[in-house]
Amino acid sequence: MMRHVMLLAVFAVLGSFSAGCGPATDDPAPETGAPTTEQLPSEEATPDDGEVTQMARNCQTTCSGVKATGESCSVIGFGSTTFLGGCTKACRFARADAxxxxxxxxxxxxxxxxxCR
Incomplete structure (x- = not known):
């Protein structure tokens, strides 16, 4: 009997966690006959190649400075990111290289x- 009570308590706890998994009742569903102002993209605007465009960036940092002897010097650093990297990250790598x-x-x-390119 104790085992049945324990199982019932476990199922009650699990059931209380899953109570919030249904659709929201605050927002009513849109009416099917209501006009919408949202414009759908035309087929000409969407690419048909099926490839994902990568957001990789390349950065070149050009730095100037001085040597201990007093003469001026110039250093160039390069940095790049792979898939979904931004300019900030690429330029951080370029600065480390410089x-x-x-x-x-x-x-x-x-x-x-x-x-940044």
């Missing part, structure tokens, strides 16, 4: 400019 190139050449960077 920093690595500058430290290997003894250049202390002062200003940098980013170009």
């Amino acid at each position: 920093d690595a190139n500058a430290s290997s050449s003894g250049c202390i960077l002062s200003t940098c400019s980013d170009v």
Whole structure:
């Protein structure tokens, strides 16, 4: 008998968690005869190739600075992202590349400019 009570309690708890899984009753369903203002995209506007367009970005950072000897130096860094990466991420990689190139050449960077494609 104790086992049946325990199973009943478990099912009651699980049933209370699933009570909110139905459709919302606050928003009434749209009427089928009501006119809509939403325009559907035309078939000419959608690509038929079936390929997913990637959002990868490439960034080039051009930095200028000075060496310990006082002469000016220029360093270029490159960064890129793969699928769904943005310009901010690509330029962060480019800046890290420029920093690595500058430290290997003894250049202390002062200003940098980013170009993202």
